[in-house]
Amino acid sequence: MNTLTPNDYTLLLSVLLIPLLGYVVQIFVGRSLPRKGDWMLVGSMFVVMCITVYMFFVHAMGHTGSGPFWNESARTPGGPVFRWLYNTSNVPGDQNLIAGLLYDGLAASMLMVVGVVSFLVHLFSSAYMHGDRRYHIFFANISLFTFAMLGLILSDNILFLFVFWELMGFMSYLLIGHFAHDPDSPRITHAAAACKKAFLTTRVGDTCLFFGMAMFYFLLPREYNQLLEQGLIEGERALSSFRFADLWTMGGQIVEANHGDYPMWMTVAGLFTFGGTVGKSAQFPLHIWLPDAMEGPTPVSAMIHAATMVAAGVFLLGRMFPMMSPEVLQVVIAVGAFTALFAATIGCTVNDIKGVLAYSTISQLGFMVAAIGTGGLGLVAGLFHMVTHAFFKACLFLSAGSVIHGCHHEQNMQKMGGLRKKMPLTFLCMLICTLAIAGMPLFSGYYSKDRIIASVIDSTLTQWRGGNVFALVALPLAAMLTTFYMFRLIFLTFFGEPRDHHLHEHAHESPWPMTGALLGLASLGLFGGHFWLAGDPLSINGTWFTNLVEWQNMYVTSRGGSLDLTQMNMVAVGEHAEKTGHIWAIGVSMTVLALGFFAALWIYGLKKLDPARITGKLGLVYEAVRDKYYIDEVVNATVVRGTMGLAKGQTWIDENIVDGTVLGVGRLGRGLGTLCAWIDKHIVDGAVNWLANTTQALGSVVRLLQTGRIQQYISFAVGGALLLAAFHILT
Amino acid sequence: MGVEAYMGVAGMLFVLGIVCIISRRNILYVLMGIEMILNAANINFVACNRFGNGGVEGRMFAIFVIILAAAEAAVALAIVLNVFHLFQSVRPSDADMLRD
Numbered sequence: 121m122n123t124l125t126p127n128d129y130t131l132l133l134s135v136l137l138i139p140l141l142g143y144v145v146q147i148f149v150g151r152s153l154p155r156k157g158d159w160m161l162v163g164s165m166f167v168v169m170c171i172t173v174y175m176f177f178v179h180a181m182g183h184t185g186s187g188p189f190w191n192e193s194a195r196t197p198g199g200p201v202f203r204w205l206y207n208t209s210n211v212p213g214d215q216n217l218i219a220g221l222l223y224d225g226l227a228a229s230m231l232m233v234v235g236v237v238s239f240l241v242h243l244f245s246s247a248y249m250h251g252d253r254r255y256h257i258f259f260a261n262i263s264l265f266t267f268a269m270l271g272l273i274l275s276d277n278i279l280f281l282f283v284f285w286e287l288m289g290f291m292s293y294l295l296i297g298h299f300a301h302d303p304d305s306p307r308i309t310h311a312a313a314a315c316k317k318a319f320l321t322t323r324v325g326d327t328c329l330f331f332g333m334a335m336f337y338f339l340l341p342r343e344y345n346q347l348l349e350q351g352l353i354e355g356e357r358a359l360s361s362f363r364f365a366d367l368w369t370m371g372g373q374i375v376e377a378n379h380g381d382y383p384m385w386m387t388v389a390g391l392f393t394f395g396g397t398v399g400k401s402a403q404f405p406l407h408i409w410l411p412d413a414m415e416g417p418t419p420v421s422a423m424i425h426a427a428t429m430v431a432a433g434v435f436l437l438g439r440m441f442p443m444m445s446p447e448v449l450q451v452v453i454a455v456g457a458f459t460a461l462f463a464a465t466i467g468c469t470v471n472d473i474k475g476v477l478a479y480s481t482i483s484q485l486g487f488m489v490a491a492i493g494t495g496g497l498g499l500v501a502g503l504f505h506m507v508t509h510a511f512f513k514a515c516l517f518l519s520a521g522s523v524i525h526g527c528h529h530e531q532n533m534q535k536m537g538g539l540r541k542k543m544p545l546t547f548l549c550m551l552i553c554t555l556a557i558a559g560m561p562l563f564s565g566y567y568s569k570d571r572i573i574a575s576v577i578d579s580t581l582t583q584w585r586g587g588n589v590f591a592l593v594a595l596p597l598a599a600m601l602t603t604f605y606m607f608r609l610i611f612l613t614f615f616g617e618p619r620d621h622h623l624h625e626h627a628h629e630s631p632w633p634m635t636g637a638l639l640g641l642a643s644l645g646l647f648g649g650h651f652w653l654a655g656d657p658l659s660i661n662g663t664w665f666t667n668l669v670e671w672q673n674m675y676v677t678s679r680g681g682s683l684d685l686t687q688m689n690m691v692a693v694g695e696h697a698e699k700t701g702h703i704w705a706i707g708v709s710m711t712v713l714a715l716g717f718f719a720a721l722w723i724y725g726l727k728k729l730d731p732a733r734i735t736g737k738l739g740l741v742y743e744a745v746r747d748k749y750y751i752d753e754v755v756n757a758t759v760v761r762g763t764m765g766l767a768k769g770q771t772w773i774d775e776n777i778v779d780g781t782v783l784g785v786g787r788l789g790r791g792l793g794t795l796c797a798w799i800d801k802h803i804v805d806g807a808v809n810w811l812a813n814t815t816q817a818l819g820s821v822v823r824l825l826q827t828g829r830i831q832q833y834i835s836f837a838v839g840g841a842l843l844l845a846a847f848h849i850l851t
Numbered sequence: 852m853g854v855e856a857y858m859g860v861a862g863m864l865f866v867l868g869i870v871c872i873i874s875r876r877n878i879l880y881v882l883m884g885i886e887m888i889l890n891a892a893n894i895n896f897v898a899c900n901r902f903g904n905g906g907v908e909g910r911m912f913a914i915f916v917i918i919l920a921a922a923e924a925a926v927a928l929a930i931v932l933n934v935f936h937l938f939q940s941v942r943p944s945d946a947d948m949l950r951d
Contacts, residue, residue, distance in 0.1 A: 827947060828946075828947030828948060828949040829943065829944050829947050830943050830946070830949070831872065831873050831874075831881075831943050831944065834869075834872055834873055835873050838869055838873070
């Protein structure tokens with residue numbers, strides 16, 4: 121099947137709307153439903169999973185045509201389209217806000233991953249969160265989160281991607297802070313601080329993404345139209361657009377007209393867009409929120425902070441990849457490789473079972489980002505790792521949740537040990553996924569991680585650039601540390617003698633919804649890499665997943681875009697170089713796997729070497745790693761303190777200058793009032809009183825004439841008449 | 852003998868009436884003073900009629916004045932009676948309520 125029909129789009133739309141509907145119902149009536157409505161959301165998520173899997177296998181995997189697998193509902197007659205602020209007049213910019221569904225290879229694979237993981241996490245939560253005070257709210261929130269994630273994947277424009285991106289950030293805030301609303305929770309203040317930190321830290325990245333988005337929206341059509349006027353591009357005038365397809369097409373033609381060079385501003389915009397990835401995918405230096413986010417319930421950690429939301433940053437990078445200039449990609453690869461190594465070292469020292477997995481997640485996200493930075497097949501490798509990582513890391517988190525559940529909410533690995541026999545299913549699942557993350561051949565993680573290392577080797581062989589070389593050193597080291605800390609976790613938790621007998625005696629296997637979800641995810645962690653493959657089971661070249669790049673290219677080309685937009689940064693991987701890189705990668709992977717495993721076995725499995733002796737020898741270095749390189753302290757000392765200082769300064773300004781001004785104005789008014797009162801009292805009243813007094817005085821004088829004696833009056837009258845007469849006569 | 856002589860008599864009579872009104876201590880003399888003034892006016896009317904254009908208006912007015920004086924005397928005596936009731940006195944200087 122080549123294209124989707126309107127009916128298929130309706131199916132995709134229902135994938136989006138079912139969780140939303142579930143949320144609305146749950147938030148209003150969830151409390152009064154039987155079992156607080158969890159069956160409804162688990163059921164709806166089951167439907168979502170079935171649809172996504174069906175769509176994936178029938179349409180994406182079944183894509184046989186020669187054209188690209190690329191479906192936009194906005195360009196399909198009868199497909200669902202959302203026109204926002206749309207007018208029908210032919211004004212430039214009137215198609216800015218057409219939003220529809222985009223279902224290409226990337227969306228298809230990610231949609232399936234989210235559908236499956238989301239269902240299994242819902243199932244797991246129904247047992248894990250049992251008895252929680254805010255059980256129904258938890259389900260409502262996680263359902264709305266799923267809606268946001270699915271919407272982000274299906275958005276065909278970056279504006280709606282951003283809207284869903286922000287909604288996810290907010291749901292993440294609510295879910296991390298789940299226990300912050302439970303007055304009985306012992307970690308209420310931690311949860312409140314963690315959700316605040318996560319929200320504010322990712323907001324930094326989101327702001328960057330917003331800048332990048334705005335730059336592409338405004339500058340891309342301007343530059344395109346300028347080149348059009350100069351005759352360097354043929355075609356029609358372009359309108360501003362948020363749509364990925366339009367961005368790619370315009371970007372490709374601009375780059376082609378510039379003879380393969382990206383304009384300077386595109387580098388800047390690309391860096392801003394990458395900033396969004398840094399925030400959401402917890403890359404250095406904005407990674408600090410993810411370890412703290414473990415304050416949320418474990419299913420939330422599994423779904424949001426391992427499998428889906430943090431992968432959204434990588435997803436964004438994949439979507440915007442054609443817009444990334446080579447300079448940006450160098451930054452991407454450097455940041456990714458550094459994060460991978462940096463977080464892996466911290467992961468070796470953490471004792472909290474969820475903390476290890478949190479740093480592991482940061483590290484693995486670094487792998488993905490670095491892989492995408494190498495371009496070309498590295499993009500495929502990074503996105504592929506995003507998919508496999510979602511399965512096995514969700515499984516690892518849920519296993520950790522199962523362990524925590526079985527151990528009555530004890531999270532410190534140093535107190536566990538010997539749980540293998542108590543929790544056999546959990547142990548089995550965790551072991552499978554540990555092998556997957558370590559890159560054991562034939563486990564899903566092997567294919568993606570191996571491909572990442574191969575991409576780094578290939579890109580270094582063709583382009584001897586700083587970022588590539590750094591990644592070449594950092595990523596195998598990080599892979600070795602990954603194996604080490606994961607087996608450290610396994611040995612400390614499941615092997616050896618129980619270190620806390622009380623804990624051990626009360627430990628128990630989890631109920632069926634939890635183990636069922638674990639087994640489902642573990643089988644995906646085991647086989648999740650295989651069904652993308654065709655032919656050579658040790659390589660992903662020429663498989664369905666590599667078609668992602670091909671399809672992007674084909675689509676852009678078919679719309680008049682550059683031939684090489686998505687290949688611009690692709691290493692010219694010839695048959696020979698490919699084989700070389702791949703064979704080297706197998707060697708490197710196997711070596712680091714063996715080294716990491718035997719180190720963990722030696723120290724934690726067989727206890728031939730006391731960890732304390734190593735840490736003692738490392739001294740300050742160990743302390744720095746254990747304290748997470750003091751990043752939190754540095755951030756606290758600079759950003760947080762700075763902000764606080766700024767706030768204090770503003771308080772001072774407010775209290776002294778603003779309030780002072782207000783008070784001064786008040787005092788001035790009062791002074792003026794006093795003056796006016798004085799004037800009123802003494803001058804105005806004085807005048808009136810003077811008049812009255814004078815009149816009274818005059819009256820008292822004139823009063824003397826008023827005797828009441830009629831004869832006297834007559835005398836006056838006669839006198840007056842005589843005077844008048846005299847006056848008359850004399851003049 | 853011309854009109855001046857009559858007028859001189861009338862003037863003297865008028866001045867005597869005024870002086871009587873102003874100076875007498877009995878209200879009845881004051882009334883008499885008023886009568887004298889009215890009669891002074893009458894003399895003027897009659898004299899001016901005699902030496903005038905030979906009409907009868909002057910004599911007519913003199914008759915009116917006499918009638919008026921009679922009416923006035925009646926009213927004035929009533930007032931005097933009330934004043935005496937009120938103040939138990941016929942002295943004009945005692946009736947000084949107008950001052951208030």
